[in-house]
Amino acid sequence: MDWINLILIPAIKSVVLVVVLLTGFAYLTWFERKLIGRFQQRIGPNRAWKFGLGHPIADALKMIFKEEIVPSYTDKVLFVLGPALAIAPALLIFAVIPVGPTLNLFGKEIPLVVADVNIGVLWVLAVAGLGTYGIVLGGWASNNKYSLLGALRTSSQMLSYELPMGILLIAVLLVYGTLNLNQIVTPLTPIPWYLRVWILLAFPFYFITMLAETGRKPFDFPETENELVAGFQTEYGSIKFALYYMTEYLHILGASGLAVTLFFGGWRGPFVDQFPILGLFYFAAKVLAMVFLFIWASASVPRPRYDQLLRFCWTFLFPISLVYMAVTAVLVVVM
Amino acid sequence: MAQTNPIIEKLRARFGNAIQAVDEFRGETTFTLAPKDVVPVAGFLRDDPELHFDHLEDVTSVDRSRYPGLENAPRFAVVYQFISTRSGERIRLKAPVPGDNPVVPTITGLWPGANWPEREIYDLMGIKFEGHPDLRRILLPHNWPNHPLRKEMPRGGEPVPFSMTWEDEEFRSFGTQIIEPKAVQTVPPKQADTNRHMILNMGPQHPSTHGVLRVIVELDGERVVAAYPDIGYLHSGFEKQAESIRYKDFIIYTDRSDYVSSMCTNLGYSLAVEKLMGVEIPPRAQVIRVIMAELQRLASHLLWLGTSVMDAAGVSHALLMYCFREREQILDILELVSGARLTTSYIRPGGLWHDVPPSFVERVQDVLRTFPKRIAEYERMVTDNPVWKRRTMGIGKLTQAQAQAMCCTGPMLRATGLALDYRKLRPYSGYENYDFKVPTATEGDLYARYLCRVEEMKQSLRIIDQALKNLPDGPVWTADRKMALPPRQELDTSMEAVIHHFKLNTEGFTPPKGEIFDCVENPRGQMGFYIVSDGTAHPYRLHMRTPSFVNLQSTDLMARGGFIADLVLVIGSIDIVLGDVDR
Numbered sequence: 001m002d003w004i005n006l007i008l009i010p011a012i013k014s015v016v017l018v019v020v021l022l023t024g025f026a027y028l029t030w031f032e033r034k035l036i037g038r039f040q041q042r043i044g045p046n047r048a049w050k051f052g053l054g055h056p057i058a059d060a061l062k063m064i065f066k067e068e069i070v071p072s073y074t075d076k077v078l079f080v081l082g083p084a085l086a087i088a089p090a091l092l093i094f095a096v097i098p099v100g101p102t103l104n105l106f107g108k109e110i111p112l113v114v115a116d117v118n119i120g121v122l123w124v125l126a127v128a129g130l131g132t133y134g135i136v137l138g139g140w141a142s143n144n145k146y147s148l149l150g151a152l153r154t155s156s157q158m159l160s161y162e163l164p165m166g167i168l169l170i171a172v173l174l175v176y177g178t179l180n181l182n183q184i185v186t187p188l189t190p191i192p193w194y195l196r197v198w199i200l201l202a203f204p205f206y207f208i209t210m211l212a213e214t215g216r217k218p219f220d221f222p223e224t225e226n227e228l229v230a231g232f233q234t235e236y237g238s239i240k241f242a243l244y245y246m247t248e249y250l251h252i253l254g255a256s257g258l259a260v261t262l263f264f265g266g267w268r269g270p271f272v273d274q275f276p277i278l279g280l281f282y283f284a285a286k287v288l289a290m291v292f293l294f295i296w297a298s299a300s301v302p303r304p305r306y307d308q309l310l311r312f313c314w315t316f317l318f319p320i321s322l323v324y325m326a327v328t329a330v331l332v333v334v335m
Numbered sequence: 336m337a338q339t340n341p342i343i344e345k346l347r348a349r350f351g352n353a354i355q356a357v358d359e360f361r362g363e364t365t366f367t368l369a370p371k372d373v374v375p376v377a378g379f380l381r382d383d384p385e386l387h388f389d390h391l392e393d394v395t396s397v398d399r400s401r402y403p404g405l406e407n408a409p410r411f412a413v414v415y416q417f418i419s420t421r422s423g424e425r426i427r428l429k430a431p432v433p434g435d436n437p438v439v440p441t442i443t444g445l446w447p448g449a450n451w452p453e454r455e456i457y458d459l460m461g462i463k464f465e466g467h468p469d470l471r472r473i474l475l476p477h478n479w480p481n482h483p484l485r486k487e488m489p490r491g492g493e494p495v496p497f498s499m500t501w502e503d504e505e506f507r508s509f510g511t512q513i514i515e516p517k518a519v520q521t522v523p524p525k526q527a528d529t530n531r532h533m534i535l536n537m538g539p540q541h542p543s544t545h546g547v548l549r550v551i552v553e554l555d556g557e558r559v560v561a562a563y564p565d566i567g568y569l570h571s572g573f574e575k576q577a578e579s580i581r582y583k584d585f586i587i588y589t590d591r592s593d594y595v596s597s598m599c600t601n602l603g604y605s606l607a608v609e610k611l612m613g614v615e616i617p618p619r620a621q622v623i624r625v626i627m628a629e630l631q632r633l634a635s636h637l638l639w640l641g642t643s644v645m646d647a648a649g650v651s652h653a654l655l656m657y658c659f660r661e662r663e664q665i666l667d668i669l670e671l672v673s674g675a676r677l678t679t680s681y682i683r684p685g686g687l688w689h690d691v692p693p694s695f696v697e698r699v700q701d702v703l704r705t706f707p708k709r710i711a712e713y714e715r716m717v718t719d720n721p722v723w724k725r726r727t728m729g730i731g732k733l734t735q736a737q738a739q740a741m742c743c744t745g746p747m748l749r750a751t752g753l754a755l756d757y758r759k760l761r762p763y764s765g766y767e768n769y770d771f772k773v774p775t776a777t778e779g780d781l782y783a784r785y786l787c788r789v790e791e792m793k794q795s796l797r798i799i800d801q802a803l804k805n806l807p808d809g810p811v812w813t814a815d816r817k818m819a820l821p822p823r824q825e826l827d828t829s830m831e832a833v834i835h836h837f838k839l840n841t842e843g844f845t846p847p848k849g850e851i852f853d854c855v856e857n858p859r860g861q862m863g864f865y866i867v868s869d870g871t872a873h874p875y876r877l878h879m880r881t882p883s884f885v886n887l888q889s890t891d892l893m894a895r896g897g898f899i900a901d902l903v904l905v906i907g908s909i910d911i912v913l914g915d916v917d918r
């Protein structure tokens with residue numbers, strides 16, 4: 001029983017992870033603005049420092065120093081609680097995602113995951129579901145009709161899309177035979193190539209549910225600036241708005257990290273066995289590629305209508321994911 | 336000559352004594368009737384299969400109390416313009432109303448689209464309409480004390496009766512917190528069922544109302560039960576202003592009314608004034624006018640395409656910036672010829688401000704080269720996109736009968752299958768010499784409007800191409816000395832020329848007494864100018880019939896029963912410009 005392994009190392013890992021995530025979030029906004037700019041034949045941010053790299057820092061400073069307004073007609077406790085409830089689960093998702101292989105540092109074996117637990121995937125689903133509360137409560141507490149509509153849309157959208165997402169995950173987990181994300185990246189028994197290909201077939205559908213679950217364009221119904229001004233966050237300003245904003249981007253990172261782990265081998269890549277540190281870079285590169293997909297979709301696809309989105313989920317995605325799961329089960333057992 | 340006109344014969348035979356007078360001026364026929372006869376005569380004009388005056392172009396009014404020679408006649412006159420969408424024949428009905436209790440029967444029973452124009456008359460002139468479904472002020476605040484277009488109202492300098500002061504409850508919380516909601520109680524519309532439905536106030540500050548439009552929406556969940564547009568936030572009294580300035584000075588107001596297509600509105604006003612003056616415009620000026628108007632139409636439709644796809648897709652969608660990139664090319668040309676990108680004032684009564692610079696032709700050829708490829712690119716991106724189709728097909732439907740009853744014009748009407756285009760119906764500026772089609776669709780929904788506008792862009796390119804190939808040489812200003820300044824060399828030798836030069840520059844040109852109504856096809860629909868001249872250098876009365884104003888009133892009809900997301904697209908599909916709505 002040594003406290004170093006149980007408390008100190010996880011604590012350090014958590015701190016590093018949170019710091020990396022929060023900077024990652026900031027530069028994700030830069031990445032998105034640059035990319036959207038390119039998609040739109042613009043240059044994008046380029047004023048602060050080289051390539052506009054100073055913009056995220058300026059944004060953060062601005063957000064922090066804005067006057068914090070709590071409108072007098074809101075439910076104050078919930079209004080403040082909302083952003084906190086939203087961002088905490090978004091950070092917690094990362095606890096179980098392995099970002100790299102086990103490193104050998106200072107004579108210690110350090111796995112690059114905060115919590116190597118057996119119920120990794122379950123943890124992700126449970127915690128991601130909690131995030132809905134932050135949005136719904138924030139929208140409700142704002143006492144604003146736009147916020148209310150946005151919050152209601154969020155809850156039904158998240159609930160609906162969690163179903164096909166969960167079923168697709170079940171199918172993928174049937175193949176891997178474990179809920180532990182570390183073992184999914186490094187399986188104990190090798191998975192035959194045809195099952196790997198079969199899993200990849202589920203990715204497009206999974207990607208759609210990911211877009212909906214993270215509330216990203218073209219499925220950004222919690223916000224829908226064209227109809228609901230800013231949806232659930234209409235009344236929020238300064239750092240509380242920033243927290244919601246962060247949540248959205250952390251969800252993107254989290255969902256990308258999970259998708260990379262499940263579908264594209266996580267941190268694995270050539271020469272990882274010789275140089276374990278490469279795993280970190282592979283993981284980051286794969287996540288970035290996934291984020292690129294997110295942004296690409298937002299620049300090229302118009303937004304469907306809200307009821308169309310739900311109908312698409314219940315009449316197309318849900319049945320197809322059920323069929324997919326059934327076929328997978330048969331494949332796993334028979335072959 | 337007046338006796339040979341079959342319309343006059345027919346009306347006289349049918350209504351006999353009801354027609355008090357028939358006037359002809361510049362080829363326009365005006366029938367004067369008692370107010371009570373307007374509705375039956377209008378109904379006859381519309382329903383008679385031979386006459387077929389099926390489009391109510393405009394309803395407006397004149398205060399004649401200071402019109403020379405009419406001081407003792409009934410004070411007001413309500414003026415109706417009709418046009419036959421089949422023959423292009425136009426007719427004007429005029430109903431004099433006494434000043435002490437001005438009441439006229441409403442025409443909304445025949446054309447529900449007369450609703451807003453009649454409200455505007457009530458608001459600005461104070462004439463009441465008997466039987467009108469919703470006679471309230473429309474452009475001015477509900478507590479405004481007077482009717483500003485009446486002649487006794489001063490043109491500026493009047494006290495502005497805002498009831499708000501810093502002592503008002505609304506402002507007491509300034510500097511401490513956001514305004515308490517109870518301090519800004521909004522009164523829901525009378526018809527709204529506030530117990531069962533949610534009243535959502537969209538605008539005047541809202542991302543997708545395309546300006547300071549306010550729509551009060553009655554919602555059942557996310558379904559729109561009713562939408563009540565509220566306008567007037569941008570009203571600046573152009574029509575009142577016009578009465579105090581010279582004809583040629585009003586051109587800058589036409590830039591600012593429809594600020595997205597200023598060239599077309601410039602053209603409409605110039606044509607109206609030229610018709611009033613009876614002057615001829617040299618061919619080079621006419622061809623350049625056509626090129627500029629079509630370029631402006633392209634620019635306006637591009638802006639519409641970009642913003643309306645943005646309404647459906649959000650700001651990160653790439654099409655908006657693609658459209659802006661192409662629009663930039665056109666705005667550069669506008670800047671090249673007029674020095675301004677938005678408020679051009681380039682087409683003026685009498686001709687053009689200046690001839691085009693030498694590089695003009697090359698720049699327009701550039702546009703002609705690049706645009707077909709670019710439009711094809713947009714179509715690849717949008718036309719067959721299943722998401723876009725689902726968002727627009729069957730949404731915001733108007734049938735042809737509804738659109739005509741609501742007096743819609745432009746792509747709104749053409750999308751229902753009626754090819755009403757003033758460039759074909761009553762060709763102006765030589766549009767009869769160009770080979771182009773008027774695109775129509777039959778569904779009348781958002782998608783049909785989209786298809787019409789995209790096809791119109793291609794047709795505009797065709798017109799520009801033909802115009803550019805046949806661009807004649809010559810002057811760009813009329814030779815008619817009623818409007819044209821004497822040439823410089825004459826000023827050295829002729830005293831008359833000097834006097835004429837001085838008079839034109841200080842006083843301005845003076846049209847003869849009379850009234851005219853002239854229309855052009857703006858990107859949004861029919862842009863009409865009704866000008867009454869009393870023989871001085873200022874318009875006695877100038878009315879702008881703007882397409883956005885008339886088209887906007889069908890919002891409720893189109894949005895009812897849809898989702899709130901559809902309402903946003905419906906507003907976008909009308910293609911309103913709030914300057915054009917409020918004037």
